[in-house]
Amino acid sequence: MLSSLVVYGDGNQTRSFCYVDDLIDGFLKLMNSDDKIVGPINLGNPIEFTILELATLVIKLTKSPSKIIFKDLPLDDPKQRRPDISKANKLLGWHPKVNLEDGLIKTIDYFEKIIKK
Numbered sequence: 001m002l003s004s005l006v007v008y009g010d011g012n013q014t015r016s017f018c019y020v021d022d023l024i025d026g027f028l029k030l031m032n033s034d035d036k037i038v039g040p041i042n043l044g045n046p047i048e049f050t051i052l053e054l055a056t057l058v059i060k061l062t063k064s065p066s067k068i069i070f071k072d073l074p075l076d077d078p079k080q081r082r083p084d085i086s087k088a089n090k091l092l093g094w095h096p097k098v099n100l101e102d103g104l105i106k107t108i109d110y111f112e113k114i115i116k117k
Contacts (some may be wrong), residue, residue: 005059005066009073011052014080018045019103022096029092037091044083045096054100061104 026043049057055068088094098106 003066004069005055005064006071007051007055007068008071008077009051010070011055011068012050013073013077014048014050014082015054016045016048016082017054017100017103018043018083018096019098019106022098025097026088026092026094029094030088033092039087041088041091042083042085043088043094044085045100046082046085047100048080048082049100057101057104061101061108 022045023043026041030037030041030043052068058064059066059068085095
């Protein structure tokens with residue numbers, strides 16, 4: 001069964017995606033850090049991708065015949081989401097290591113193994 005991949009709006013809104021292993025590494029560095037660190041520490045990946053780029057990459061990596069369809073953008077959907085990780089980098093020496101494509105490949109491989117069980 002062919003299903004479509006829905007993109008809201010024109011797909012030009014940007015998001016930043018951080019692989020779970022990078023987040024866990026950041027959490028561990030924060031938990032093991034000096035108690036003098038105060039205030040919020042943003043963890044994430046500051047590299048932005050459009051939602052359309054993400055959808056296109058997912059279709060490519062999964063070798064899916066799915067087509068992208070566009071639907072109305074919700075009114076409360078932000079145009080951009082990008083974390084400022086400068087404090088995490090400065091105080092913890094932390095930055096993400098896994099890029100979007102590698103993270104998606106790992107995620108796809110994981111779920112393909114589960115589906116085959």
